[in-house]
Amino acid sequence: MDATTVTVTGAGGQIGYALLFRIASGAMLGPDRPVRLRLLEIPQGLRAAEGTALELQDCAFPLLRGVEITDDPRTAFDGANVAMLVGARARTAGVERADLLAANAGIFGPQGAALNEVAAADVRVVVVGNPANTNALIAAASAPDIPADRFGALTRLDHDRALAQLAAKLRVAPDRIRDVTIWGNHSATQFPDVAHATVGGRPVTEALAEALGGTDAAASWLDDEFIPRVAKRGAEIIAVRGSSSAASAANAAVAHVRDAVRGTGDRGWTSAALVSHGEYGVPEGLVCSFPVTSAGPVTSTGDGYRIVEGVPLDARGRARLQASVDELIAERDAVRALGVI
Ligand code: NAX
Numbered sequence: 001m002d003a004t005t006v007t008v009t010g011a012g013g014q015i016g017y018a019l020l021f022r023i024a025s026g027a028m029l030g031p032d033r034p035v036r037l038r039l040l041e042i043p044q045g046l047r048a049a050e051g052t053a054l055e056l057q058d059c060a061f062p063l064l065r066g067v068e069i070t071d072d073p074r075t076a077f078d079g080a081n082v083a084m085l086v087g088a089r090a091r092t093a094g095v096e097r098a099d100l101l102a103a104n105a106g107i108f109g110p111q112g113a114a115l116n117e118v119a120a121a122d123v124r125v126v127v128v129g130n131p132a133n134t135n136a137l138i139a140a141a142s143a144p145d146i147p148a149d150r151f152g153a154l155t156r157l158d159h160d161r162a163l164a165q166l167a168a169k170l171r172v173a174p175d176r177i178r179d180v181t182i183w184g185n186h187s188a189t190q191f192p193d194v195a196h197a198t199v200g201g202r203p204v205t206e207a208l209a210e211a212l213g214g215t216d217a218a219a220s221w222l223d224d225e226f227i228p229r230v231a232k233r234g235a236e237i238i239a240v241r242g243s244s245s246a247a248s249a250a251n252a253a254v255a256h257v258r259d260a261v262r263g264t265g266d267r268g269w270t271s272a273a274l275v276s277h278g279e280y281g282v283p284e285g286l287v288c289s290f291p292v293t294s295a296g297p298v299t300s301t302g303d304g305y306r307i308v309e310g311v312p313l314d315a316r317g318r319a320r321l322q323a324s325v326d327e328l329i330a331e332r333d334a335v336r337a338l339g340v341i
Pocket of ligand 1: 012015016041045089130131132155245246
């Protein structure tokens with residue numbers, strides 16, 4: 001089989017360090033698929049990326065066909081089948097939101113344009129760097145020749161965090177739980193929704209009521225503990241670990257690409273932020289997290305995610321989704337005001 005070219009930006013950072021070894025081992029694209037890695041960094045990150053490349057070499061991974069390191073997006077994305085956009089401008093104390101959006105527009109606009117020019121015809125793109133949804137929107141808008149549905153932003157970490165919280169509360173393995181949804185933005189406004197989730201085939205809400213002593217107790221736990229804990233888990237990790245989620249984010253990025261390319265199979269839906277066509281009333285063009293499935297290997301980079309339609313949302317669910325969509329609209333409008341899209 002021909003090698004698949006995977007480009008990782010921000011490769012010298014902490015997520016890059018946790019991600020590259022998983023890709024090279026075959027955990028993402030499968031044990032039969034050779035991979036060629038391209039690492040994109042800014043000049044000050046090149047040495048760290050070079051160090052990681054030396055370690056990749058020392059692993060003697062049978063599937064790894066080569067590692068190239070560059071600070072030029074056109075070189076990095078040349079022939080890329082999978083692009084994982086991790087590098088972004090970090091939010092530091094005192095930086096205004098508008099300045100952060102502008103700095104990231106200066107990264108994701110040119111990267112989208114480079115992808116448009118030189119990536120492989122079947123390229124799939126996942127944006128990890130924050131603000132991930134709006135960065136994906138900028139990259140997609142800057143790549144007019146690449147179908148917009150090839151772009152996604154990572155909400156799989158939020159999804160997996162939700163599964164893990166439910167599994168701990170219900171004392172079951174996480175893979176017994178299906179059809180949880182993360183709606184909206186990868187931010188504190190996201191809506192982790194369990195209304196349609198099942199555990200061992202039975203509604204999660206019913207199992208929670210049994211575990212917690214009634215439907216009111218279950219509803220309070222969902223509203224007061226589960227939703228805020230999942231939505232603010234990133235801050236919790238920073239407070240405890242002293243730096244932001246890295247290995248769990250890398251793991252989620254691997255799972256996002258793996259399922260897009262190889263399919264979600266019979267595991268129910270997962271969550272990913274995709275370009276809206278108007279589903280669930282989300283304005284067209286916004287990159288919003290939805291319930292998604294993928295049919296699996298159709299081309300070398302798979303069938304990709306499709307939004308699962310027709311999942312009912314009650315009035316409270318709609319209001320929660322709308323609050324997150326309002327934030328996405330504000331981010332898009334701020335980027336528009338900059339003249340980026
Ligand atoms: P690090 O600061 O450790 O690494 C980022 C790397 O990106 C640095 O090496 C930097 O030199 C590089 N970089 C910056 N601008 C670049 C550019 N224009 N081209 C190429 N490389 C560039 O951050 P890390 O912890 O790895 O996090 C990376 C991003 O992921 C951040 O934006 C972070 O907020 C985001 N996250 C997203 C998550 C998600 O679920 N979507 C969760 C984890 C994480 O918070």
